[in-house]
Amino acid sequence: MTSRLVNLRSRWLQATTTVLQADPTIAGAALVGSLGTGQADDWSDVDLLLVAEDPDAVVLPSTNRTVTIDARHNGPAGTRASSAQYVVDGLPLWVDWHIHPLSLAYWPADSKLLFEHHPIRRTPATFNTYLNEGPREPATPKTxxxxxxxxxxxxxxxxxxxxxxxxxxxxxxxxxxxxxxxxxxxxxxxxxxxxxxxxxxxxxxxxxxxxxxxxxxxx
Structure with missing residues (x-):
């Protein structure tokens, strides 16, 4: 039964990658987390790293999105992050979006590149190392x-x-x-x-x- 979760996750990711690739505000995208390292299981969520000239200008896909939480405190100063729940075939899919500016961006060693419109720096550092470098973005209060x-x-x-x-x-x-x-x-x-x-x-x-x-x- 859990193969159903893998299937809907794959279909959502394929459709979303197509949308992101057509967005002129996004310079590139990569999988991070367990999907990036190749260690995902049937229950794994999606973690996406987007690179953009202006992270505040990026509009995340909203189709079938039921919940969106500002999670910028999970990243370095100057980056943006959101956690969102999408409903696919009647089941929830949790997605963590990390949106980083070109001026700070590089692809971590444990990421899986989806696309890039021009070369972006690589690093031997892991994504978690990158997230914990330098000062943090302050948390935004939740209603x-x-x-x-x-x-x-x-x-x-x-x-x-x-x-x-x-x-x-x-x-x-x-x-x-x-x-x-x-x-x-x-x-x-x-x-x-x-x-x-x-x-x-x-x-x-x-x-x-x-x-x-x-x-x-x-x-």
Whole structure:
């Protein structure tokens, strides 16, 4: 069943790469994270590094995007970052976007190039090393609505931890407002309960996708 996740992730990435490549504001794009290193599994999310003359001018693809969170605090000063949830075939796909200016950009050693419109520097450093160099971008405050949407969007992230039998799963579930849990079954039950508690008319699409994700995991 998880091959369905790999398939929809691949199709989303192929379609999105085509859109990005046609955008004149983007000089290049590469996969980072587990997809960049070739260590992705069925549950892996997408991490994309974009290079642009002006990161603030980049408009991220919005089709089927249900949640967008400003995450610029995850990068060096002068860069931009967003975390977003897309719904593909009724299932959620989490994407971390890192948008770096040409003046600072290079392709990390553990990245996988998707395209570049002109040569961009390479480095033997890893992406994590790059992200932690120098001063950071300050965090932007989140509204109550954004915090609520983020809690729902993180439920599939917690579910992924359950699928991997990660020791982080209980802590993530409690962070989201769930009870202490000790088994995968109790963790899934807690996530279902959280969805029931967090659902509002405005978050219907995100909740429905998260519930489908839990059902896939349950199977």
């Amino acid at each position: 109550a609505t954004e915090q609520h949407a983020l809690r729902i969007a993180l439920i599939p992230i917690a579910a992924k931890q359950v699928a991997r039998r990660s020791p982080d799963a209980p802590q993530t579930i409690q962070f989201l407002g769930g009870p202490p849990t000790t088994t995968p079954q109790s963790q899934l039950a807690a996530l279902y309960q959280l969805l029931d508690e967090l659902q509002t008319p405005e978050t219907h699409a995100s909740v429905t996708a998260a519930r489908s994700y839990l059902t896939l995991l349950d199977h």
